Amino acid sequence: MSSTVPVAIVGGGIGGLALALELNAAGIECRVFESVAQLSAVGVGINLLPHATRHLDRLGLLPELTSAAVSTRESVFFNRFGQLIHTEPTGLNAGYRWPQFSVHRGDLQAILAGAVRDRLGPDALVTGHTCVDAAEDATGVTLTFAHPDGTTTTHRATAVVGCDGIHSAIRKQLHPAEGAPVYSGYNMWRGVTVHEPILSGASMIRAGWLATGKLVVYPIRDNVDAAGRQLVNWVVEIETPQHADRDWNRTGRVEDFLDHFADWHFDWLDVPALMRDADSILEYPMVDQDPLPWWGTDRITLLGDAAHPMVPRGSNGGGQAVLDAAALAEALRTHSQIPAAFAAYEQLRRPATTAVVQANRTNPPDAILREVYERTGDRPFDDIGNVITESELDRILAEYKRTAGYSLGALNDA
Numbered sequence: 001m002s003s004t005v006p007v008a009i010v011g012g013g014i015g016g017l018a019l020a021l022e023l024n025a026a027g028i029e030c031r032v033f034e035s036v037a038q039l040s041a042v043g044v045g046i047n048l049l050p051h052a053t054r055h056l057d058r059l060g061l062l063p064e065l066t067s068a069a070v071s072t073r074e075s076v077f078f079n080r081f082g083q084l085i086h087t088e089p090t091g092l093n094a095g096y097r098w099p100q101f102s103v104h105r106g107d108l109q110a111i112l113a114g115a116v117r118d119r120l121g122p123d124a125l126v127t128g129h130t131c132v133d134a135a136e137d138a139t140g141v142t143l144t145f146a147h148p149d150g151t152t153t154t155h156r157a158t159a160v161v162g163c164d165g166i167h168s169a170i171r172k173q174l175h176p177a178e179g180a181p182v183y184s185g186y187n188m189w190r191g192v193t194v195h196e197p198i199l200s201g202a203s204m205i206r207a208g209w210l211a212t213g214k215l216v217v218y219p220i221r222d223n224v225d226a227a228g229r230q231l232v233n234w235v236v237e238i239e240t241p242q243h244a245d246r247d248w249n250r251t252g253r254v255e256d257f258l259d260h261f262a263d264w265h266f267d268w269l270d271v272p273a274l275m276r277d278a279d280s281i282l283e284y285p286m287v288d289q290d291p292l293p294w295w296g297t298d299r300i301t302l303l304g305d306a307a308h309p310m311v312p313r314g315s316n317g318g319g320q321a322v323l324d325a326a327a328l329a330e331a332l333r334t335h336s337q338i339p340a341a342f343a344a345y346e347q348l349r350r351p352a353t354t355a356v357v358q359a360n361r362t363n364p365p366d367a368i369l370r371e372v373y374e375r376t377g378d379r380p381f382d383d384i385g386n387v388i389t390e391s392e393l394d395r396i397l398a399e400y401k402r403t404a405g406y407s408l409g410a411l412n413d414a
């Protein structure tokens with residue numbers, strides 16, 4: 001099969017599918033080429049904050065997402081002794097015009113893929129197409145794809161967007177001399193467990209600290225059984241000198257981290273039980289890449305993790321891909337020439353996402369946990385007000401929201 005298409009999207013993950021829907025809404029023809037032979041519910045939980053759900057609302061996806069996801073009501077911080085540090089409302093509960101969603105990545109991808117097929121037609125998303133080359137000339141790009149049966153095909157496009165994630169072939173081709181991924185020194189294990197609702201039943205919980213063991217817990221599906229239990233996503237992050245390569249599907253072992261949480265029996269959650277009862281556990285290193293000095297060329301650009309892989313500490317990986325998609329569609333809608341549109345997109349999104357990559361390294365929301373860990377010398381406190389003030393806590397959170405683009409007032413007025 002061969003085709004000619006105005007915009008070829010390489011990668012049918014969160015960013016690529018969001019871009020297809022944005023381009024379709026802008027009246028621009030496109031086609032998505034995805035590597036896997038069949039989309040399946042891989043990964044575990046992912047968060048979408050109001051700056052991203054705002055765009056998904058404009059695309060008419062909120063009803064479906066609302067029934068598949070959990071609309072997160074609050075973000076809660078604890079130390080490793082289970083003592084409450086801080087609570088802040090999130091999403092609609094905080095006064096945003098759009099919700100925060102905690103959702104299974106597979107559910108999110110399925111909703112986006114379904115909308116692409118419904119709106120753009122069944123051939124708009126093709127699977128089993130692994131991009132192995134993109135050759136640019138004055139009028140377009142010739143893409144070469146490898147297929148599961150060992151054959152290759154070529155496709156011609158006027159422009160190409162590399163939405164092919166952390167191992168992006170398009171990025172490697174554009175930036176062959178780029179340095180190796182940067183390991184943060186923390187390894188991560190992720191799991192899902194069927195569990196009774198914890199706290200509000202819509203709480204995003206962060207607890208402990210990386211040096212001794214940090215935990216993130218949030219529900220991603222409601223009412224998964226007759227008892228009204230939820231599918232609860234949890235993430236463990238621990239300072240670890242060695243790490244394996246980045247692979248979203250690498251299986252993890254509970255015995256590699258359970259000891260760090262052996263005495264985390266709180267009145268609001270029995271952490272070791274949550275981990276032992278997991279349906280599945282995955283292992284992933286906290287790795288990012290130094291921001292690029294430029295992304296693309298006249299007719300090839302990058303989007304999402306392919307453009308700006310970040311450590312997952314601010315619930316922004318998926319959201320920034322959705323923001324990229326909205327910005328790129330707008331640039332293509334408002335510029336008659338593709339090189340000018342790609343340049344305008346990069347000028348807007350590269351500095352914005354560079355700031356998020358850097359903030360995730362240094363001061364994401366969980367910096368609150370670091371402050372309390374350091375100021376208490378990793379001991380229980382009598383009164384959190386003597387450790388850190390409300391205004392310090394608010395400052396850390398407000399700074400990150402500003403950097404990532406979801407300050408309440410600015411977003412609601414947008």
Ligand SMILES: Cc1cc2nc3c(=O)[nH]c(=O)nc-3n(C[C@H](O)[C@H](O)[C@H](O)COP(=O)(O)OP(=O)(O)OC[C@H]3O[C@@H](n4cnc5c(N)ncnc54)[C@H](O)[C@@H]3O)c2cc1C
Pocket residue numbers: 010011012013014015016033034035036042043044045046047105129130131132163164165166167168169190248249303304305306312317318319321
């Ligand atoms: C299998 C998997 C599981 C994940 N699990 C989680 C999770 O549990 N929690 C979380 O927060 N984030 C997870 N992520 C990452 C998360 O989806 C992204 O960080 C974020 O949504 C940004 O989206 P993206 O579209 O840039 O990248 P992704 O969503 O990673 O999408 C990239 C897509 O490109 C495809 N692709 C790769 N190479 C090629 C190629 N050469 N040709 C064609 N297609 C290609 C991939 O198969 C994938 O579908 C996962 C990603 C993947 C691929």
